[in-house]
Amino acid sequence: MRKPLTKAMLLPMPENAAREIFLVNHLTFAAWQRGAGSAYLFNELIRVIYLAYYVQDAGFGDADLIIYARAEAAMECVLQRAERSRAWTLDAHDIPLFEAVLRQSDRRLANAPRHVHLGARPARLFRVQRAILSPARGGHRPLSRPCGCLPRQETNFYRTYQ
Template sequence: MSPLRRKPLSKTMLLPHTASYVRELVLHNHVALAAFRAGKGNGNLLAELAKALYLAWYLQEAGFEAADRELYLEVEVILDNAARNSNNDIWFIEPAECGPVTRILDLHERRLSSAPVHAVSEAQARLLRFGRTSRRSPW
């Protein structure tokens, strides 16, 4: 096979993730947000919310259901504020700020439910590459 030709994708890679996988992931994300709403967040939960935000962005760049860039920026500011407050051992997101985060999580759920596994895997790979850079955000 020529080095320029890719191996054909398997059926599994061409289909979306299973509904149970998506439900489990989305539930974890919404529980993370609920913990912050209750003032019980932590660094791991904050990282999960940031991961969902950035994966949603990368899936949008791959052509899946668009949202305004301003929504991503708004959620990034909310998560940045939560990270800054954690320096004072405050792990909280104001209830009024949970709406935009919820919209991103719901958007992410719809994308995970429709995007083929290979597209999600590529978005995850992009997130890992981004994590190894000094860039502040992917946009």
């Protein structure tokens, strides 16, 4: 039987903890924008994407789910590029997509109950990151198909989430 949630777990994350996470997420994204990506920053950015997705999946969020699938596909392309050329870079046309994911992440971090964030983190994110880093183990991406399988649309759906 599951233990009842405490009052602290039903409230949003404490403001100082949320600010620290905001800062880490925004600094991670800023490094990617400057072309300073790395394996470590890859893990941090993929964590932002999946945490935002899992929090929304728990009922806290209203973004079009395609932004998460496209962000995941873009990260798959980053990983493939890094394996080929050791260049950890985002495509410039994907930057608005990650900005939309980051805005969603910020909103959910400030508003969703703490238990939702904590429930999404440990086991789920570890399994996803292990699958991403070890495709030979039969890992798969939970949101999208391999790089290039999601067609790009001419419409700019990113503006919807600004």
